[in-house]
Amino acid sequence: MLLIFTDEGAERLKSWSSAHMGQVLAVTVGDEPLVVAKVAGILGKKLSMCLKEARMEEANLLARQLMGWQK
Numbered sequence: 001m002l003l004i005f006t007d008e009g010a011e012r013l014k015s016w017s018s019a020h021m022g023q024v025l026a027v028t029v030g031d032e033p034l035v036v037a038k039v040a041g042i043l044g045k046k047l048s049m050c051l052k053e054a055r056m057e058e059a060n061l062l063a064r065q066l067m068g069w070q071k
Helices: 007-019 056-066
Strands: 002-004 024-029 032-038 046-048
Touching: none
Parallel strands: none
Antiparallel strands: 002 046, 024 032
16 A cells, blocks of 8 residues: 655654654554554655555555545
């Protein structure tokens, strides 16, 4: 799955990842962790996530939830 951030969101992600290098980033929807990874570089405009064993419908639902389009 590829997430593309707005310029403002990308700048915030870049700033956050610069300050938290080597720490753990968890992407959650509600209380459910979906991706957990160590920050190994500065993140920016595009963020690619591999959702192990996810179907396309699940990936699309996750994208809508992350963007606030659907709960």
